[in-house]
Amino acid sequence: MDDQATEATEATEATEAIDKAFAAALYADGVEGLDTGASLLAAAPEADAELWCRGEELVRRAWERGWQPADVLRMVARAQDDTAHGTDRTHQTQLAAELITTETRRYGDTLPPRWQAQLAELAPHDSPRSDRFSQATTTLALYRLLLRLPAIEPVGPAPGTPLHAPLPPGHEEPRILTRIRALLAKAEATGFPEEAEALTAKAQELMARHTIDEALLASRTHAKDTPGACRIGVDAPYETAKAILLDAVATANRCRAVWNEAYGFSTVVGFEPDLEVVELLHTSLLVQGTAAMTKAEAGQRAGGRKRTKTFRQAFLLAYANRLGARLAAAAQDVTVESPDAGELLPVLAARDVAVTSHTGRMFPETTTTRVRGATDLEGWAHGTAAADEAQVAPGRRRLP
Template sequence: MDKVIDEAFAAALYADGDEGLDTGASLLAAAPEADAELWRRGEELVRRAWERGWQPADVIRMVGRARDDVAHGTDRDRQTGLAAELIISETRRYGDTLPPRWRAQLAELGPQAGPKPDRFSRATAVLALYRLLLRLPAIEPVGPVPGSPLHAPPPPGHEEPRILTRIRALLAKAEATGFPEEAEALTAKAQELMARHTIDEALLASRSHAKDTPGACRIGVDAPYETAKAILLDAVATANRCRAVWNEAYGFSTVVGFESDLEAVEILHTSLLVQGTAAMTKAEAGQRAGGRKRTKTFRQAFLLAYADRLGARLAAAAEDATAEAAPDAGELLPVLAARDVAVASHAERLFPETSTTRVRGVTDYEGWVEGAAAADAVRVGAAVRGRLRG
């Protein structure tokens, strides 16, 4: 049994090309008695991914970004399903000790369904997945590995704060409504609640002398138009006193900040991206009605303008609010300043070397104008003022 798996791995995992996958899959397809040990070794590879800094959502994202291997039937859906099954199987050993962010990622995997492939096709998909897992490099860790001494289980009865549940509900309604005025009102209310939550968390930590330290999370930045999406995420992170570092090769940004601020960034970025995409689709429909066909250039220019203008509005609102709050924010401003320093230090430890990227020129004037107008329609000032006034 072990010999068959070792031979299959030697052929498929440590060599490039399709020939090795064929050889390894043939060996495994003919040895059903090796299935249990083959799965166990897959769990080991998943565990190694955790030790190299990856988390469940990161692994699924990498599998999805891998090219399709149509000739062998190892399409991304099949490999993604296998990866999800392996991740669920490996993390089952940790029980209820997984942190909330991990549990949320696992919950999004959901049940895997679909037609059952033949043994050769499944073995090929398994080997292609294992080869990808084996080659995952080490990346910056955003939390301890599950089961390690540094990994503390959540306190008994730990649940998401009710205010975050309310914020999510408000933003969901804002995204679903067809009335711009209602969407603006719902988004503004959600932002105000989010700001109050962040300030309350910061003041509570200061007054109780809690050893609150910055953390980090990863947020997917997927194609198409990933540059614009990364710029939007950076703007939202900066407005929420966080730092965002984009890893273009792996399709995510790492956001560094205090936990309450990270939650705010995730929620707000998702909502702004959904609302921006909806506005882009509506504007594009109007352009098509007028006879336009340059869909790709219009969308790229729209999202770049949307991200650029929204970032400028967030930054300006933050500066205005700081000036307004400075005379009477005796307790809050020093707390926020200290947290800013802590976040910057943690980001520099995680990413001692970063570089800037050049944004390609925008060639669609109408797309830029429409995107800027969509950003102007988003209400952001109330959120930043609320954060600084206390």
């Protein structure tokens, strides 16, 4: 009886310590509350287990509000300095990754593929030990952020929700996507522009075949295929140009992109095969464009130029603008030249209507944003040239 009474007393004290710390740190603004809450937790080691359970609960609430693992980590990285007062940002990111990993274990193999891919990128690493006060401060800063995450548009079912089409054991992505990934990886790694063009062109050709084959298969089998959505990070700096590039890639592949500047991502709406293509191609073109920008900028500096911010901004805007036109033209060519064009065109038209309708339901209220004009002629010229070199379809090197 004495042991039971002691355990009950400790549990009560732990709960009280956490409740007081949360009241001071999570439900009030400013750094003083973090310090007060951290002091309470540092003096209550018996509260550690319950504190961790509270963190998992906050993560679970984030899933219910539409967030996914990559979204949460992106918000941690974007947190303002006052939120991270007294904390090590690396430790806070690591703590978030650990909470996400342990919380999602309860769902086993029922998580959607995109969740599994995001969790696979949470590479664990050992963090140096810190004192209890610092650990508590880091924990409370993270919990404050998690608690205040608003509801956003869901892009799939929350963990624990039965999937409409459970994945078979040993499910793997189509082999053609593996080939596309390999080709784009080589294009990004090579130092020879001609080789990069050839590799990217072959990848684009395989992408077009993949999406067309999937659209025709769904039509012929009368599959109840409906549009879905995914989120793609749009990180600073020059996020406006990056969002425009993603919009261009999405539009050319029969998807719609809606940019959320405040949270650093765009939501892309489309059919699953097209979403896969958008993710792959956008990432590759962004890597190739950044590499081309760095090379062009080095040449500018070698010529005695010092200002580079306006050059980069103009470069990426021109790169996105030019690629938008080229991708749209390439997509039209592949569709028209398909041997099944007569059957394919009405199928794609119906899918366009479905994607537009789904986007309208997800985002009934959207606004346009004004793009700050490019003021650097050299940057614009180099960005346009880089877009021309990033071949996106076989046989089409440049627009007239």
